[in-house]
Amino acid sequence: MLMSLAGIVFGVGFFIVTQAQTSGFEKFYIDTIIGADSPIRIEDRFQLPGVAIKGAGGEGEETDFYTKTDSNRKYTRGIEYPNKLRAAVEDFSDVTAVSEVLQGDARAISSFSEELANVLGIRIKDHLQVTDIQNQIKWGSIDNFRFNPSSVLLSIGLAERLQLQIGDYMLFEYAGETRRYKVVGIFETGISQIDKSRVFMQLGEARALFKKPFGQAFFQIGVRNVEQAGLLAERLEEALNHNVVPWQERERSWLQVFSVLRISSAITVSTIILISGLGMFNTLAMLVMEKTREIAILRSIGYTRQDISRIFLWQGVLVLIAGTVCGWAFGAGVTLAISKLPIKIRGIFTADSFVVNWDINHYIWAAVVAGITVMIASYIPARRAAALEPGTIIRGTSI
Amino acid sequence: MSTETPVPTPASQPVLRAENLHRSLGEGESRVHVLxxxxxxxxxxxxxxVAGPSGCGKSTMLYLLGLLDRQDKGQIWIRGELMSDASDAERTAARSRHIGFVFQFHFLLPEFSAAENVMLPMKKLGARSPEEMRSRAEYLLGLVGLGAKADRLATHLSGGEQQRVAIARSLANDPALLLADEPTGNLDVANSNMVFDLLQRLTRETGQAILMVTHNPELAERTDARLRMQDGQFVV
Known part of the structure; x- marks a missing residue:
């Protein structure tokens, strides 16, 4: 029984540890991508063809069934009538802020080299409310950017490649025209793809650089509840006739990878609990065989089948309680220890130690898995014990 | 769970009545018509x-009468209530309230003390408070000469002492019927006589009926009625 108890402790503990890690990295990734690109993006305007397919009955009469033909949407690049659209978006109570962004690629030139840069034209006051750029600044100042139209914020990777520092000047070339800017801030989002090419400049400057005095921008949206961004996006899309992309859709591939990893680790670790359950089943089954005489005597003095069953189930419950509580403590301890372990992760996000997520649900699920396993492992021997006929057992000792 | 206090059975009403009990044991060709x-x-x-040669069906009959086994045919009444066809739960409750068993082997729970073993039937019946149960267990253990060993683990008692604890346990709920299968088989002569005297005294004082399977002719001689079995039947 001690081995079964140990199995439950380790099973519950490792379940918690693996879930804390996988969901920790997942949560960290989500925080990173929302911090870099906001929870929702409103992109291109679309027009519905105005045609709906209506179902017909057998005799050709009309029915109540119809479907829209969304696949026939016609898209126009960028948002249309930004001021009106902003007003409409801000009418949604779940929206906290709107930032208009114009995006384009331009050649970034320093004294040392040239790189292709992904330029985002923003109004810093708005953008601060929809992203985490304030905390992503490694060097320099947001205020200098705010008050100097000819300044840029450079991503850390791009700054390294161009060998630029705060106060340096650089050029952006687009369509044969070159403009000069001062580097006033260097930021790091943690996402290497962004950190090697992104540049922020003021929206007006970006429109001048890309020769797009109006239109072709998109909105980044801040929301009250990021978990509900998907639902809000559906409502926005339906109301605004613009393509609205929540973070869940934008990052679907990576989120699925995290989800599969989390489920896979849960299944793998659950096998430890299952094997402990098998061990426990074996132990209890042996115990029933060893205690048949005691069971018979209890039955003879008035104990019911349920009483006998309860004795063995209670043993299971005791192992479950002790195993779960110790497993929780073990899991929490290892999770804490792992969170201190240094590890250098660069790529889809930047981390210098294991990222863990402290979530009560991991503890509840570990207990549920252990509970189901232990109860099944106890129930079968308990039922077998309850089914024993006292007369048959006692007769085995005398004729 | 019943909290009914055992009521003495009127002299006119039998504690137990059995009619035409048949029982076969074994399977297929090895099946034997025991009763x-x-x-x-x-x-x-x-x-x-009850006396008789080994294999004549004495113990089998005892288990049927004690509702530990089911007859193939026939009927059993305990204190006027037909129990032979009752549900498992009703038969279990009847065992708890009306029947005490002493088996050939003591069958004590080794993890429990002598007093705790005696308290087991009382705990199930639930008619007494913990203090009353403890007090009665000590009283019964005193009757069988084990008052000083009430808190000893069953495994720390000799075979004879364990059998005496089993006898005390069988008396825990004041059963109307005590069924004993060689109750003194593991005891020496002095202890056998002591236990039998005790059982006989209880019979007189509390109106219990005792049915005892024994190979000891001296003890059998001292009972009020002597029954002899052969080939699954009573013989004169």
Whole structure:
């Protein structure tokens, strides 16, 4: 029984540890991508063809069934009538802020080299409310950017490649025209793809650089509840006739990878609990065989089948309680220890130690898995014990 | 769970009545017709002994009468209530309230003390408070000469002492019927006599009926009625 108890402790503990890690990295990734690109993006305007397919009955009469033909949407690049659209978006109570962004690629030139840069034209006051750029600044100042139209914020990777520092000047070339800017801030989002090419400049400057005095921008949206961004996006899309992309859709591939990893680790670790359950089943089954005489005597003095069953189930419950509580403590301890372990992760996000997520649900699920396993492992021997006929057992000792 | 206090059975009403009990044991070709029409009435305040050769069906009959086994045919009444066809739960409750068993082997729970073993039937019946149960367990252990060993683990008692604890346990709920299968088989002569005297005294005082399977002719001689079995039947 001690081995079964140990199995439950380790099973519950490792379940918690693996879930804390996988969901920790997942949560960290989500925080990173929302911090870099906001929870929702409103992109291109679309027009519905105005045609709906209506179902017909057998005799050709009309029915109540119809479907829209969304696949026939016609898209126009960028948002249309930004001021009106902003007003409409801000009418949604779940929206906290709107930032208009114009995006384009331009050649970034320093004294040392040239790189292709992904330029985002923003109004810093708005953008601060929809992203985490304030905390992503490694060097320099947001205020200098705010008050100097000819300044840029450079991503850390791009700054390294161009060998630029705060106060340096650089050029952006687009369509044969070159403009000069001062580097006033260097930021790091943690996402290497962004950190090697992104540049922020003021929206007006970006429109001048890309020769797009109006239109072709998109909105980044801040929301009250990021978990509900998907639902809000559906409502926005339906109301605004613009393509609205929540973070869940934008990052679907990576989120699925995290989800599969989390489920896979849960299944793998659950096998430890299952094997402990098998061990426990074996132990209890042996115990029933060893205690048949005691069971018979209890039955003879008035104990019911349920009483006998309860004795063995209670043993299971005791192992479950002790195993779960110790497993929780073990899991929490290892999770804490792992969170201190240094590890250098660069790529889809930047981390210098294991990222863990402290979530009560991991503890509840570990207990549920252990509970189901232990109860099944106890129930079968308990039922077998309850089914024993006292007369048959006692007769085995005398004729 | 019943909290009914055992009521002495009127002298006119048998504690147990059995009619035409049949029981076969084994499977297929090895199946043996062990009991072949047992008829029996046990009256209150009477001691009965059953003797007979090994394999004649004495123990099998005892388990049927004690509702530990089911007959193939026939009927059993305990204190006027037909129990032979009752549900498992009803038969279990009847065992708890009306029947005490002493088996050939003591069958004590080794993890428990002598007093705790004696308290087990009382705990199940639930008619007494913990203090009353403890007090009665000590009283019964005193009756069988083990008052000083109430808190000893069952495994720390000798074979004879364990059997005496089993006898005390069988008396825990004041059963109307005590069924004993070689109750003194593991005891020396002095202890056998002590236990039998005790059982007989209880019979007189509380109106219990005792049916005892024994190979000891001296003890059998001291019972109020002596029954003899052969080939699954009572013989004269």
């Amino acid at each position: 072949r029409g047992i008829n029996l009435q046990l009256k209150p305040a009477m001691t009965y002994s």
